[in-house]
Amino acid sequence: MKKVIILSIAIIVGNIAMAQSDAITVCHTSPTEKFAMFASNKDFNAEHQIPRVYRHVSEEGGKMIKFQTPDGKEANGYYLKAKNKTDNWILVFQEWWGLNDNIKRQSEELYKELGNVNVLALDMYDGKVGSDRETAARYMQEFKQDRGDAIVKGALQFAGKRAKVGTLGWCFGGGQSILATLNAGKQAVACVIYYGMPVDDVAKLKTLNTDVLGIFATKDKYISPNVVQKFEESMKAAGKNVTVKNYNAEHGFANPSNEIYDKEAAADAWKHTVAFFRGRLK
Template sequence: MKTIFITGLSFFMSLLSYLNPKSAQTAETTIPLCHVPSKSLAGNDMSAMAADPAFQRLHVAPLPFTYAGAGEMVKFSTSDGQSASGFLLKAKQPSNKWLLVYQEWWGLNDNIKQQAETFYNDLKDVNVLAVDMYDGKVATEPAEAGKLMQGASKDRLANIQKGAIAFAGPKAEFASVGWCFGGMLSLQSALMEGQKAKGCVMYYGRPEQDVEKLKALNTDVLGIFGSQDKGITPETVKTFEENMQKAGKKVTVKMYDAGHGFANPSNPVYNKEASADAYKLALAYLKEKLSA
């Protein structure tokens, strides 16, 4: 049994070093989360991590929550010949301003729908679309989320995002926001939006590490992170800041004394004070970007 444990630990350390060489020195406190942007999410190291029970236990199952607000599910075409869906809150007055909302690794659950409505009510006259990145599937337990993560491919995720952008129309201007897995997707969305990108908020998501790709950003980025996060560590955030500087882009980072997932009210590690302050910051940023 001891031999098996040591072998497994050695494999995990090697994997960690491969994904993030800088973090290998502090592997006992640094565990990469579901935010690897540069590879396919299926059939690779990311898939193996998502299947690992130890990795899954890092994500505490959300508390039961039922959304009973406004909005409707809509469908849109994707370039791979399929269709995708999202939760839409349409602006009361005709508007070309759009906020794309990206889910955590659980899927488009009721918590994300509530978050979308909260932004919708506070932003005013902005279309809000929470994009379903798992094609209708939602997890309530870490093991389920791991399976969904394993089944998500980079190509399919990109096609869904591009489909959502096209759904908004040729005159649309975008800002995006996401948490955890969705934080990564929010930044990727801004890259896909090109000149239509006006703002990007990422909550504790793994940043894009390719400086050349970051050079294509048409917007600055607001990054919200936790100093106690053992996946997206302060070191990772610092590297992101350095890479954005190299790319000639602006990123504003707000670091809270909190752990991963602190802004999710259905998360047992929810930090009410940090979450409220982060939302106030994000809302002010998005209002500025979407009012121009």
């Protein structure tokens, strides 16, 4: 009997320790690392509907370009150049699929809505695009944030020191959006996150130079309401402004190529996104 009691206590203590260990890991894990962990989860992968096939033909002169990155390499991006010279820029970040034609279309829609602005959608996978869940999951797990930061810094150099930079991203790209804003420093003027993993490190958030608009889905099991609440609390503790729009929808609801696309919620979220950028890119 004594051995059973001792064994039971050991199991309970072990479980508590594991729970504490998991909490520490999650708390101090970057958005990129969290998404990489999600990618190993079959349920998470299954929630990403395979996008409908779409071939984008630009009506605004959008084209793929290459630019230098500070790690001695080159990066790719889909570039929509402003009609008239301006220092207003928006960097766009892909979903976990990669820089596909759906992201190019969304970039072009934003370009048309805002008027005179430069839009550059960054290829964070260096030319790789996933068309099925398994491939997209692998690409996201293989992604290295050091390379991602180098791509962003190369894009900032391409835009120039006078550029006023907004960022926008969905899913994997939502986390990259706020990380890019941190990299942009005083050049950052607007940050929009669509159901991406936010930064909750208060010390890092204190260095943000701009307000944040967060678009989230209440039915999202991974970027959950608890995650969103933690982000709001961390932003408040950092003395920064965040506007959160929660929609009764699933993760990925704003992607028109997605079977769970919620037209009404997506339209409302887009309205807030455009207004947010218009108010900060003057």
